[in-house]
Amino acid sequence: MTRSTLKRCVTASVIAIGAFFLGTNWLAYPVSARGEDPGQQAAAPTPTAEKPAEQAFKNIKALNGLPESQLAPVMNMISASLGVQCIQCHVKNGDVWEFDKDDKKAKLTARKMIQMTMDINKTSFEGHIDVSCYTCHQGHGRPVPVPSLPRPMPPANAAAPGGARPPEQPQINPQEVLAKYSKAVGAKEAIDKIKTRELKGTHVAANGMNLEFEIKLVLPDKVAVLVTAPQGAIAQGVSGDSGWVKNPREQRAMNNTELARARSLIWSLDPLPIKEPYPRMLFAGTEKIGDKETIRLRMNTPDKRRAVLYFDKESGLLLRRVLYTDTPVGSDPEQIDFEDYRDEDGVKIPHTIRVSYLDNFSTATRKITDMKTNVKVDDSAFAAPAAK
Ligand code: HEC
Ligand code: HEC
Structure with missing residues (x-):
C-alpha cells in the first residue's frame, strides 16, 4: 500500500x-x-x-x-x-x-x-x-415514468403497498399509552433515584466496523463518550448547550447536528425520557415492528422537529423513536430502535440500541455490555480538554 x-x-x-x-x-x-x-x-x-x-x-x-x-x-x-x-x-x-x-x-x-x-x-x-x-x-437517479408490465393483479379490496390511506383505526388515548409506558419502565421512586450512569459496550457501524465505547452520563444533560479506535482515542463531551469533539486529527466545538445527535444519545439512555406532565401527543395509528404490534404517537419537539414514538401494545415499552427534520425539499429522518430491555436497579433499560440515519456513516448498532448506576462522575469528565 x-x-x-x-x-x-x-x-x-x-x-x-x-x-x-x-x-x-x-x-x-x-x-x-x-x-x-x-x-x-x-x-x-x-x-x-x-x-x-x-x-x-x-x-x-x-x-x-x-x-x-x-x-x-x-x-x-x-x-x-x-x-x-x-x-x-x-x-x-x-x-x-x-x-x-x-x-x-x-x-x-x-x-x-x-x-x-x-x-x-x-x-x-x-x-x-x-x-x-x-x-x-424513490432511490433512482431518474424516476421511473411508466408502470411495468405485466401489471401485478391488485388484491380484491386493493390498498396498494405504501399507497392508499390506511383504514380508519379506533382512537387510542395517548395519555393512557404514556401512563402504561411509564409504569412498564419501573416504579417512580426507582426511576427518580437514577442520576448518573457509566456504561461500556460495543458499536458496530453499518460498514461492519466494530468499536468499543465507554459512556459517562449525568442526567439530564451531560454526556462524555470515549471510543477506542485503532488510530487512537476519540472523545466527545456535552454539557448543557455546548459540546466538543477530539480525535487524532482535530479538536473542535460540536456543530448543531452533532449536538442534536448527542442529545439523542442522552435521551436513549435516560431511564424515562418522556416525563410527566406528558407533552401533547396525538394518536397516529398502529403498526407492526417485527412481530410486535405497536401504538404510534406523534408530537412536535421543542427544537421544531417531528417525533413519532412506537409503543409495544403488549409490554407498554418504547420500541422506536423517529425524529424528522423537515426541510423545504423533504424530511430527514433519524430512527432509534430499542431492544433487549433488561432490569437495572428496578428500571427497565434497553441494552441494544440501533440508530439509523440517511447518511452513510452514522447507522449503527450499540450493545451495552456493562452498566453501573449512580457512581460518582466528576464534572471534569465533560469539560473540553485544554487545546494544544
Ligand atoms: C415531480 C417529480 C420530481 C421531483 C420532486 C424531483 N425530481 Fe429530479 N427528476 C425528475 C425527472 C422526471 C427526472 C428525469 C428527467 C430526464 O429524464 O431528463 C429527474 C432527474 C433528476 C436528475 C438528473 C438525473 C440524471 O441521471 O440525469 C437529478 C440530479 C435530480 N433529478 C435531482 C433531484 C433532486 C435533488 C430533487 C429534490 C430536490 C428532485 N430531483 C426532485 C423528477 C423529479
Ligand atoms: C444530486 C446532487 C447532490 C448530491 C448527491 C449532494 N449534493 Fe450537496 N449540493 C447540491 C447542490 C445543488 C448544492 C447547491 C444548493 C444551492 O445552490 O442552494 C449543494 C451544496 C452543498 C454544499 C454547500 C457548498 C457551498 O459551499 O456552497 C455542501 C457542503 C454539500 N452540498 C455537501 C454534500 C454532501 C456531504 C453530500 C453527500 C452526503 C452531498 N452534498 C450530496 C447537490 C448535491
Missing part, C-alpha cells in the same frame, strides 16, 4: 469514526474552507448561532434562507432519494472535498430540481412539504 493510499484509508476511517455518535465530519468543511483554525474553535465551545445557508456556505443559489444546520439533512435526503453518494454531484480533489464547485452537470440539475420541488409545494400543496425528491425518485 502506498503512503497516499494509506493516508486516504486512515482519513476515511477517521471520518467514519468521527461520525461515531455524532454526525458527519464533512461539516467541518466550511470552517477550514474559510481558513479558520479548527483548534481555535475548540477553545470556545459555544454553539454556533444559526446563519442562513448562503452565509455559512460559499455557493448557495437555491436554498437561500435555509438554516445552516439543515444543509446536512438536505444533502443526506437528496443522496438517499436518488440512491447516490455525494460524489455524484460534488468534486473531490484528492482528499479534499470542494462542495462549492459547480463542475458537475448533476449538481446543476439538482439545483433546478430543488427550485422545482419548492415551487410544486408552494403552488400545488399550499406550502406543505408534500412532495420531496423521494416522492418522484
Whole structure:
C-alpha cells in the first residue's frame, strides 16, 4: 500500500469514526474552507448561532434562507432519494472535498430540481412539504415514468403497498399509552433515584466496523463518550448547550447536528425520557415492528422537529423513536430502535440500541455490555480538554 493510499484509508476511517455518535465530519468543511483554525474553535465551545445557508456556505443559489444546520439533512435526503453518494454531484480533489464547485452537470440539475420541488409545494400543496425528491425518485437517479408490465393483479379490496390511506383505526388515548409506558419502565421512586450512569459496550457501524465505547452520563444533560479506535482515542463531551469533539486529527466545538445527535444519545439512555406532565401527543395509528404490534404517537419537539414514538401494545415499552427534520425539499429522518430491555436497579433499560440515519456513516448498532448506576462522575469528565 502506498503512503497516499494509506493516508486516504486512515482519513476515511477517521471520518467514519468521527461520525461515531455524532454526525458527519464533512461539516467541518466550511470552517477550514474559510481558513479558520479548527483548534481555535475548540477553545470556545459555544454553539454556533444559526446563519442562513448562503452565509455559512460559499455557493448557495437555491436554498437561500435555509438554516445552516439543515444543509446536512438536505444533502443526506437528496443522496438517499436518488440512491447516490455525494460524489455524484460534488468534486473531490484528492482528499479534499470542494462542495462549492459547480463542475458537475448533476449538481446543476439538482439545483433546478430543488427550485422545482419548492415551487410544486408552494403552488400545488399550499406550502406543505408534500412532495420531496423521494416522492418522484424513490432511490433512482431518474424516476421511473411508466408502470411495468405485466401489471401485478391488485388484491380484491386493493390498498396498494405504501399507497392508499390506511383504514380508519379506533382512537387510542395517548395519555393512557404514556401512563402504561411509564409504569412498564419501573416504579417512580426507582426511576427518580437514577442520576448518573457509566456504561461500556460495543458499536458496530453499518460498514461492519466494530468499536468499543465507554459512556459517562449525568442526567439530564451531560454526556462524555470515549471510543477506542485503532488510530487512537476519540472523545466527545456535552454539557448543557455546548459540546466538543477530539480525535487524532482535530479538536473542535460540536456543530448543531452533532449536538442534536448527542442529545439523542442522552435521551436513549435516560431511564424515562418522556416525563410527566406528558407533552401533547396525538394518536397516529398502529403498526407492526417485527412481530410486535405497536401504538404510534406523534408530537412536535421543542427544537421544531417531528417525533413519532412506537409503543409495544403488549409490554407498554418504547420500541422506536423517529425524529424528522423537515426541510423545504423533504424530511430527514433519524430512527432509534430499542431492544433487549433488561432490569437495572428496578428500571427497565434497553441494552441494544440501533440508530439509523440517511447518511452513510452514522447507522449503527450499540450493545451495552456493562452498566453501573449512580457512581460518582466528576464534572471534569465533560469539560473540553485544554487545546494544544
Ligand atoms: C444530486 C446532487 C447532490 C448530491 C448527491 C449532494 N449534493 Fe450537496 N449540493 C447540491 C447542490 C445543488 C448544492 C447547491 C444548493 C444551492 O445552490 O442552494 C449543494 C451544496 C452543498 C454544499 C454547500 C457548498 C457551498 O459551499 O456552497 C455542501 C457542503 C454539500 N452540498 C455537501 C454534500 C454532501 C456531504 C453530500 C453527500 C452526503 C452531498 N452534498 C450530496 C447537490 C448535491
Ligand atoms: C415531480 C417529480 C420530481 C421531483 C420532486 C424531483 N425530481 Fe429530479 N427528476 C425528475 C425527472 C422526471 C427526472 C428525469 C428527467 C430526464 O429524464 O431528463 C429527474 C432527474 C433528476 C436528475 C438528473 C438525473 C440524471 O441521471 O440525469 C437529478 C440530479 C435530480 N433529478 C435531482 C433531484 C433532486 C435533488 C430533487 C429534490 C430536490 C428532485 N430531483 C426532485 C423528477 C423529479
